[in-house]
Amino acid sequence: MVRAKVTIKNPTGLHLRPAGILCKEALKFDKAAIHFSFHGSEYNAKSVLSVLGACVKSGDEIEFICEGEEEEEALDAMIKLVEAGLGE
Amino acid sequence: MYKGTSASAGIGIGKAAIVEDVQLVITKETVSDTASEIARFKAALEQSIEDTRMLAADLATRVGEKEAEILNGHLMLLSDPMLTGEIENSITKDGVNSEYAIEQVCNTYADMFASMGDELMQQRATDMRDIKTRMQKVLMGVASVDIASLPAGTVLVAKDLTPSMTAGINPANVTGIVTELGGRTSHSAILARALEIPAVVAVNDFLSHVKNGDEIVLDGSDGCVYVNPEPAVKEEYGKKRDAFLQEKKDLEQYIGKPTVTKDGVHVELVANIGKPEDVDKVLQYDGEGIGLFRTEFLFMDRTAMPTEEEQFEAYKKVAVAMNGKPVIIRTLDIGGDKEIPYMGLEKDENPFLGYRAIRFCLDRKEDVYKPQLRALLRASAYGNIKIMVPLVTCIDELREAKALIEEIKKELDEAGIAYKKDIQVGIMVETAAASLIADIFAKEADFFSIGTNDLTQYTMSVDRGNDKVSYLYSPLNPAVLRSIKHIIACGREAGIMVGMCGEAASDPLMIPLLLAFGLNEFSMSASAILKSRKLITGYSTKELQAVADKAMSFATEKEVAQFMREFVGQ
Numbered sequence: 001m002v003r004a005k006v007t008i009k010n011p012t013g014l015h016l017r018p019a020g021i022l023c024k025e026a027l028k029f030d031k032a033a034i035h036f037s038f039h040g041s042e043y044n045a046k047s048v049l050s051v052l053g054a055c056v057k058s059g060d061e062i063e064f065i066c067e068g069e070e071e072e073e074a075l076d077a078m079i080k081l082v083e084a085g086l087g088e
Numbered sequence: 089m090y091k092g093t094s095a096s097a098g099i100g101i102g103k104a105a106i107v108e109d110v111q112l113v114i115t116k117e118t119v120s121d122t123a124s125e126i127a128r129f130k131a132a133l134e135q136s137i138e139d140t141r142m143l144a145a146d147l148a149t150r151v152g153e154k155e156a157e158i159l160n161g162h163l164m165l166l167s168d169p170m171l172t173g174e175i176e177n178s179i180t181k182d183g184v185n186s187e188y189a190i191e192q193v194c195n196t197y198a199d200m201f202a203s204m205g206d207e208l209m210q211q212r213a214t215d216m217r218d219i220k221t222r223m224q225k226v227l228m229g230v231a232s233v234d235i236a237s238l239p240a241g242t243v244l245v246a247k248d249l250t251p252s253m254t255a256g257i258n259p260a261n262v263t264g265i266v267t268e269l270g271g272r273t274s275h276s277a278i279l280a281r282a283l284e285i286p287a288v289v290a291v292n293d294f295l296s297h298v299k300n301g302d303e304i305v306l307d308g309s310d311g312c313v314y315v316n317p318e319p320a321v322k323e324e325y326g327k328k329r330d331a332f333l334q335e336k337k338d339l340e341q342y343i344g345k346p347t348v349t350k351d352g353v354h355v356e357l358v359a360n361i362g363k364p365e366d367v368d369k370v371l372q373y374d375g376e377g378i379g380l381f382r383t384e385f386l387f388m389d390r391t392a393m394p395t396e397e398e399q400f401e402a403y404k405k406v407a408v409a410m411n412g413k414p415v416i417i418r419t420l421d422i423g424g425d426k427e428i429p430y431m432g433l434e435k436d437e438n439p440f441l442g443y444r445a446i447r448f449c450l451d452r453k454e455d456v457y458k459p460q461l462r463a464l465l466r467a468s469a470y471g472n473i474k475i476m477v478p479l480v481t482c483i484d485e486l487r488e489a490k491a492l493i494e495e496i497k498k499e500l501d502e503a504g505i506a507y508k509k510d511i512q513v514g515i516m517v518e519t520a521a522a523s524l525i526a527d528i529f530a531k532e533a534d535f536f537s538i539g540t541n542d543l544t545q546y547t548m549s550v551d552r553g554n555d556k557v558s559y560l561y562s563p564l565n566p567a568v569l570r571s572i573k574h575i576i577a578c579g580r581e582a583g584i585m586v587g588m589c590g591e592a593a594s595d596p597l598m599i600p601l602l603l604a605f606g607l608n609e610f611s612m613s614a615s616a617i618l619k620s621r622k623l624i625t626g627y628s629t630k631e632l633q634a635v636a637d638k639a640m641s642f643a644t645e646k647e648v649a650q651f652m653r654e655f656v657g658q
Contacts, residue, residue, distance in 0.1 A: 011398050012390060015208055020164045027169075047170030049197055052212060055204055058392040088398070 001067045002075045010088035013057035016048070018086035023048050025081050032068035034078060045078065092266070092291030094311040095277035097615075099329035100264020100286040101322065102241040104302040104315075106295065107253060112224050117185040125179050129186040132226040137166050139222070147255045151282055154365065159255060162219050171197070187224050194220035208389070218250050238262060243304040247295060249276035259283045264306045266313055268294050280308075288313050339618035343374045347621050349603060350628040356609040357621055358414065360589055364405040369614040374621075377414035379537065379611020380476070380589035381406060383460070384421060387428050393456070399463035407471025414472045416537065416587075416611075418516060419460055419489075421445040421478040431456075440545070445479035450488055457489075462496050468508035475513045476537060481521040483528055489513070490532075516589070518542035523571045530582035537611065538575055540590025544568050563592040564652065565645045569601065573640070576605040587611055594620050597652040603629050604636035 010018050026034045026045040034045040038060065044050040045064070056062060062082075066074040119125045144159035165171065171193065178189035198216035201209045225231075235244070235256035244262050246253070248269040254276050257265075265280050270289035280287035286308030298304070298315050305314040305325045314321055347357040358379035359370040370378065386394045386402055394402075407415050422428050423436065423444025436442035449457040464475055477489050490513055500507050515522065515529055518539030522529060530536070540563050545552055547568050552561040563569070572588075579586035587609030592598040594612035599620065602610070606629075610620060635655055642648045 011392060011394050012208075013392070016161050016164070016212065020161075023164075023168075044170060048164050048168045049170050052209075053197075053200060055209070 001065065002071050003063055003065045004075055004079055005061055005063045006079050006082045007061045008056055008058055008082060008086075010085040011058050012088065013060065014051050014054060014086075016052065018088060019048050019051040021087045022051060022078070022081065025077055026074070029066075029068075029070045029074040029077070032066050032070040032074040034064065034066050034074050036062045036064045036078075038062045090291050090294055090297070090313040090315070092288040092294075092311045092313060093270075093272060094287075094308050095270070095272055095274075095289045096265070096280035096285060096287035097309045097332075098264075098284070098286035099325050099332055100243055100304070100306045100308065101325060101329060102243040102263040102304060104245045104298050104300060104304045105238050105242045106298065106300050107235060107244055107246040107249070108295075112187075112221065112228065112230065114187050114191045114224065115185075116188045119179065119183050119185050122180045122183060125186055126176055128227070129175060129179060129189070132186065132223055133166065133172060135226045136219070136223045137163065139226075140166060140219075143255045151279065155279060155282065156255075158215070162215055162222075165215060166219055166223075187227050190220055190223050190227075235262075243306065245294065245298055245304070248274075254279045257283065257285070259285050264304065264308070265289075266291055266294060266304065266306055268292065335619075339622060342618045342621045342625075345621065345625070347376065347624055349624060350626070351630050353603070353629045355603070355607065355624060356414070356587070357617055357624070358416075358587075358609060358611045359614045359617060360611050361406070361614075364402050364409075366614070367406055367409040370617075371409070373614045373617045375614055375617050377416075377472075378406065378410060379414075379416055379587055379609055381415060381417040382421065383418060387420065387422065387431075390430075392430055393459075396459040396463045399460060400466050403464055403467035403473065404470045407467050407473050410471055412472055414474060416474045416476050416514070416535075416589075417464055418476040418478050419446070419464070420449055420456065423448050440551075446477055446485050446489065447479070450485065453492060457492065458496065461489075461493055462500075465493070465496055465500060465507040465511065466505060468511050469506035473508060473511065474535065475511060476516055476535075477513065478516045478539070479518060479542070480515045480529070481519045483525070483532065486513075486515055486529065486532055514584075517575050518546070518590075520546050520571070523547075523575050526575045526578035527581070530578045530584055533584065535585040535587065536575060536579045537587040537589045537609070538572060540568070540572070540588060540592035543571060543590065544592075547571055562645050562649070563590070563595070563598060564648045566640070566643065566648065569640060569648070572602070573605045576602075576607055580606050585609060596623060596656055597649065599623050600627060600632050600652070600655065601636050601639055603627055604632040 012018060023046055035042045036045055038054050038056055043054045064075055064078045140159055140162050144156045147159060148156035174193045175189045178184060178193060179186060194216050198213045201213040201216065235253055236258055238261050240261045242262050243264040243266060245266050248267055262285055265285055265287040267276060267289045268291055270276055277287060277289055286306060288306050288308055288311050291313055303316050305317050305322055348354050356376050358377040359375035360380040361367065361370060361378055362382045362385045386399055403417060423433060423439060423442060464473060467473055477486060480486055493513060512534035514535035514537065515533045516539045517523060517526060517536050544561055544563050548560045548565060550557050550560040552558050576586045585608045588602065588607055589611040593610040594616035612620060639648050639651055642651065
């Protein structure tokens with residue numbers, strides 16, 4: 001299991017469109033479970049509904065937790081995507 | 089006669105087709121063969137995804153990508169593994185039918201989103217309910233109303249139109265839209281305007297007064313709706329409709345024509361916009377530039393401030409689209425009636441006289457004003473951007489803003505970032521104080537733009553939103569006219585451009601006076617441009633001098649208005 005923290009940069013936070021982009025990327029990794037923890041709860045990065053439910057705003061810090069064969073690649077991809085501003 | 093909110097201009101006359109979403113009755117049933125129930129659910133899910141995909145693609149090609157965005161969001165939700173997983177789980181574990189499982193799971197999410205209390209999240213709650221109904225309808229074999237195949241001459245009547253319903257509207261057959269709910273900015277109103285279908289929304293309890301096939305007459309300009317009207321009423325509106333369509337056609341010949349008066353005075357006819365997307369309409373109606381870009385939209389309906397980068401992209405987009413034509417961008421004008429929760433503004437006892445616009449911005453230079461000005465300067469490398477400072481009352485405010493701009497220019501120079509070196513910095517003249525010292529401002533501002541909405545309000549000391557006193561709110565009041573005349577004269581004397589970006593700039597009663605006073609630039613909503621060009625090109629400023637002199641000689645607003653109405657033949 002690998003984990004890393006990242007701060008949400010894009011202005012609207014994890015709203016529908018950025019959340020969709022995040023999930024699309026997460027779904028590429030069949031061989032890794034990808035979650036993130038925020039305010040003490042864990043959310044499934046492969047589910048738009050789960051991500052939306054976390055209500056993450058711009059400037060918030062979340063911690064990705066990846067587990068499985070592709071955990072390293074998955075974590076790397078998620079961090080890069082968030083740092084690039086999730087398409088906004 | 090019924091009254092609602094006008095949502096899209098024009099007259100619609102036709103037969104009512106009531107589009108009612110069937111109230112589905114979802115009952116809990118016990119299912120023993122859960123494997124085949126899951127297969128049933130999966131098939132329905134596939135069908136719903138396919139239907140939504142087709143609706144979205146069709147809407148994107150017929151209307152635009154932006155309009156299809158909501159449906160693309162629905163696609164993401166329908167394909168969510170957590171949602172489908174929970175529904176399947178409920179079918180297997182609880183042994184219930186798909187309809188009931190969908191109802192339970194989707195409602196849980198809809199309620200969760202609704203309870204988050206954020207406007208965007210409310211929209212997600214609506215989305216969840218919309219996709220829930222779509223899946224249930226497929227399962228229950230309930231056909232959605234086929235809006236696409238309504239006969240020609242139909243007036244669509246509904247409680248409210250969901251995105252999935254509006255997507256199917258064919259403007260060739262739908263001559264009007266009436267809904268019980270909604271507002272000017274609701275999804276259905278925006279789409280009606282995009283398709284140019286006359287529409288009236290928020291007509292209280294309308295469905296209990298109308299049945300399928302009733303004759304409906306609606307006026308999307310004033311919000312009036314008639315059900316089975318007298319022949320005389322129908323005839324009157326028929327004429328009104330013909331006149332509306334004829335005028336629209338007549339005005340099209342003014343596209344591409346210069347805005348020059350009969351005696352050769354050239355004025356600029358430009359547009360007010362609130363969002364970068366509004367530029368499409370400006371180009372469509374042949375606007376000669378942007379006279380007022382309100383930047384508030386960038387800061388509203390969100391939970392944090394837009395970054396410099398985000399603002400830069402928005403300003404650049406407009407500058408590039410206008411291709412060298414002037415683009416006047418007003419810096420943030422909030423406070424007063426426009427609240428933005430995350431800015432941490434306290435409630436003002438007297439918001440219009442309080443902590444707002446430039447007063448607020450100069451107090452929040454580091455986190456608010458500097459990022460905006462920097463974004464504006466950077467965007468100025470891509471077009472003819474001019475910066476406009478709102479609500480100034482004394483020269484110090486303009487000086488402080490200009491000093492800040494100079495400071496940022498230096499930073500940009502050091503960083504080697506491009507910007508328009510000779511960028512103009514002007515002011516919005518909208519307070520009584522700025523008007524009185526317009527001669528002082530004219531020496532240091534690169535241009536003036538008269539904001540008549542606030543100027544009238546401040547000069548007359550009247551709240552236009554208050555019905556009891558709103559009769560005082562008219563730019564034709566001698567006090568306001570004198571103020572406007574004075575501002576224009578001071579600007580002209582100093583040799584700077586004087587424009588106007590309030591509603592008065594497109595008022596047929598005001599245009600002759602403004603031409604006579606020597607206004608250089610008229611800024612208005614895009615849809616008013618061609619009509620104003622027609623009016624302006626029909627006048628001679630020399631001949632108007634006598635009209636203006638006469639108008640200025642009256643003591644009351646009533647007399648001025650009556651005189652001007654007679655002059656323009658209204």
